Amino acid sequence: MKTGMLKISPGFEEIMPPEYRELVDNGPYGKNYGINDLGSYKELLEEHPLCAGCGLALSLRLTLASLPMPEDTVIVGSTGCSALAFPQVALHNIHSLFGNQNAVASGLKRALKLRFPDKEKDVVVIAGDGATADIGLDMVMQSWLRREKITTIMLDNEAYANTGGQESGMSMQGAVLNMAPTGKKFPKLSLPEIAQTCGCAYVAAASPAKPKQLAKVVRRAILVAREIGPTYVQLYSPCPTNYKFNPKETVSLIKQREKEGLYQSKEYISQEAKAFLESMEVKK
Amino acid sequence: MYLSVRVDTEKCIGCKICITSCPEPNVFIFLPEQKLVEVNESRCKACGLCTTVCAKEALKIG
Ligand SMILES: Cc1ncc(C[n+]2csc(CCOP(=O)(O)OP(=O)(O)O)c2C)c(N)n1
Ligand code: SF4
Ligand code: SF4
Numbered sequence: 079m080k081t082g083m084l085k086i087s088p089g090f091e092e093i094m095p096p097e098y099r100e101l102v103d104n105g106p107y108g109k110n111y112g113i114n115d116l117g118s119y120k121e122l123l124e125e126h127p128l129c130a131g132c133g134l135a136l137s138l139r140l141t142l143a144s145l146p147m148p149e150d151t152v153i154v155g156s157t158g159c160s161a162l163a164f165p166q167v168a169l170h171n172i173h174s175l176f177g178n179q180n181a182v183a184s185g186l187k188r189a190l191k192l193r194f195p196d197k198e199k200d201v202v203v204i205a206g207d208g209a210t211a212d213i214g215l216d217m218v219m220q221s222w223l224r225r226e227k228i229t230t231i232m233l234d235n236e237a238y239a240n241t242g243g244q245e246s247g248m249s250m251q252g253a254v255l256n257m258a259p260t261g262k263k264f265p266k267l268s269l270p271e272i273a274q275t276c277g278c279a280y281v282a283a284a285s286p287a288k289p290k291q292l293a294k295v296v297r298r299a300i301l302v303a304r305e306i307g308p309t310y311v312q313l314y315s316p317c318p319t320n321y322k323f324n325p326k327e328t329v330s331l332i333k334q335r336e337k338e339g340l341y342q343s344k345e346y347i348s349q350e351a352k353a354f355l356e357s358m359e360v361k362k
Numbered sequence: 363m364y365l366s367v368r369v370d371t372e373k374c375i376g377c378k379i380c381i382t383s384c385p386e387p388n389v390f391i392f393l394p395e396q397k398l399v400e401v402n403e404s405r406c407k408a409c410g411l412c413t414t415v416c417a418k419e420a421l422k423i424g
Contacts, residue, residue, distance in 0.1 A: 118394070318409075
């Protein structure tokens with residue numbers, strides 16, 4: 079750990095909770111850990127209340143483990159399942175009003191630039207599909223059109239899960255949910271295409287069924303947002319509770335869907351971003 | 363009595379696939395010397411997801 083980044087005031091060591099002490103002694107700050115190191119350090123996330131087998135929890139965990147610079151990252155979330163886990167995340171994070179996350183993140187990024195002109199500060203939005211593709215779409219698109227240097231990560235569970243299972247713009251056509259009993263009438267929105275059209279320098283779709291790929295795209299998206307412009311990552315994160323499948327099938331379901339051509343991983347990199355990433359990845 | 367996943371140390375080869383497939387943080391601990399994983403049982407929700415990805419069938423819920 080970088081000296082002094084996280085420390086316990088002398089005399090308080092004994093009374094701090096063991097999870098906190100563990101984070102101080104064995105946390106990931108300043109260490110350049112990635113998903114390959116999981117299992118050998120204290121993760122940024124503690125026990126969370128999300129359902130057993132939750133695909134979104136898995137995506138969140140892998141995303142947090144892929145942050146290039148957790149000590150200088152602020153994540154902005156929105157109401158939804160992921161927000162339930164945010165209090166257990168050992169990172170600066172903001173809970174915004176449902177759908178406002180990209181507006182909050184844009185302001186925050188600009189403020190951090192003014193406050194710390196010589197320092198890199200990554201601002202990463204992590205929100206559900208309802209918050210990103212439906213109610214927040216206006217703010218999401220405006221942040222892209224205005225070229226705000228932030229990364230937007232959608233945890234796509236294809237439903238409003240936290241409110242009991244309504245269809246969202248990201249549900250597949252025909253999807254039957256608790257509160258959409260006759261099935262969705264419209265096709266799934268293609269947000270990666272919209273992101274590309276709105277000027278995102280880097281756009282990717284991935285899933286936790288391929289953790290290394292997920293880690294790579296998250297890292298690339300954050301690096302490109304730091305230097306070039308807005309970036310977007312969509313993580314397909316199936317929900318066993320609302321889609322009523324066995325929690326142990328979360329990963330096999332993604333693979334099955336990929337086989338059937340109903341889910342595809344994607345990556346779009348602008349010319350400028352490509353040149354930048356090449357220079358970064360050679361340096362490494 | 364809570365359920366948790368258990369590791370058969372005879373079968374585990376330490377490939378770490380289970381570690382990146384578990385939705386819960388800080389459950390699996392990797393033991394580099396033995397090339398094995400260990401489970402923090404109090405953190406496992408027994409969803410069984412890791413049992414479906416382990417090619418060595420080294421994990422069981424019990
Ligand atoms: C302004 C506002 N409108 C509606 C809600 C109710 N609400 C809370 S969570 C949620 C669903 C979130 O869905 P999504 O963004 O897809 O996240 P998920 O729960 O699926 O992870 C809604 C509609 C709210 N909290 N605030
Ligand atoms: S996936 Fe199976 S073999 Fe690989 S580390 Fe986990 S328990 Fe061991
Ligand atoms: S059963 Fe579920 S919670 Fe327990 S270790 Fe396996 S994947 Fe993690």
